[in-house]
Amino acid sequence: MPTKRTSIHGEWSSRLAFILAATGSAVGLGNIWRFPYIAGENGGGAFVLIYLVCVAVIGVPIMMTEIMLGRRGRRSPINTMLTLAGEEGRSPRWHYVGWAGVVAGFLILSFYSVIGGWTLAYIFRVGAGVFTGATAEGVTSVFDRFVSDPEGLLAWHTVFLTMTMIITARGVRSGLERAVRYLMPALFVLLVIMVGYAMNTAGFGQAFEFLFKPDLGKLKPQGVLAAMGQAFFSLSLGMGAIMVYGSYLQRHASIARTTITIAAADTGVAILAGLAIFPLVFASGLEPEAGSSLIFKTLPLAFGHMPGGRLFGTLFFVLLAFAAWTSAISVIEPMVAWLVENRGHSRVYAAVASGLGAWALGIGTVLSFNLWEDRTLLGQTFFGLLDYLTANILLPLGGLAVAVFGGWMLSRVASRDELGLQGRAYGTWRVLVRYVAPVLVVVVFLDSIGVLDTLLSWVGLPSL
């Protein structure tokens, strides 16, 4: 029996509006900034393959489950979990999954906003023609100088987060739908143009091989974990962002079709970004392992040399900043929705309060690139730790909990009804979410800490 619940925060105007908003959440810095650099650090091909497998067999079923739970609960993830657990006679402790998501979102926003600030700064650098005719050394030194100034980074971080708070305060609907409807396709077109440009550089063949020729022997357990983490991060899964958007979805929209559309768009953008960036890396002798600076070196180099590059480049960074905003607002939406529901705050207050917290924590990330560059813990800077902890640990754990709850705790009647699936389609979802996704997440975790090999050798099997 469908529930009659409605969300106090409003509803999307149509299924398309939800697709646009969820795609806006999924497509962001994760696809264009993070995917290429993590792929580069982990050797390319094999990483990309594992990432694609994770999107298909872990990401898609978990995204369906998050949307399903959100729409059934119709409240912030914390309250949705509480409501549904109550209805199904499960422990109210399940609502801690919602809390874990809020914490993860808060941590993510703190560094996401700093990188979002970089894209804003680059709009003006590219626009001013700083990179016209630049060399690889030139773009590198511009970047190094840029990040060595904590005050500059802090200022851009502040601008990015202020914009995020303003959009969030105005509510999920106003403006967002329209912005995503036109700007996302525009970003897509620009990326295709960039790939076209990259195809004519000397590095294209090498880049293609780097991205699509998997050498599984080269992939370390940490690389597999990174690929899974990237799938979660890029699809906005495991922390309630998609769940809270699902809570604003109309009752009759098909969750399965919607999910496939979003996942396909998200993955398409990531692959295009890889195809646009790696040819430039190889053609200009930059390092694929350059890390978080990768696109801020390669893209300006391309814009500095392609015809109309200044205009294109400016537009590109503008659109990237928009994509980042539409993701950032989804990162704090679970927190904002909870503050409104439980504390009776206005959206404005809720947005500002959560934004300020993330702003303060973001200072740690700002300093990771200059004053605290050499302060490391477990071989990582402050930023590196946050990025690793959220993408590789918190999001997969959150996703695991969502899968277990949706697959095992929720009754068959409830999930079948909410998903609107029957027969083989429903059966496939159920197998994926009950067995495949949780087992894979656990196996990848065990593998990454070296426990899997020990377990396998105990039972007399060869290691993976």
Ligand code: PHE
């Ligand atoms: N998916 C977003 C991106 O790729 C980031 C994000 C992560 C958004 C987690 C929401 C939740 O940029």
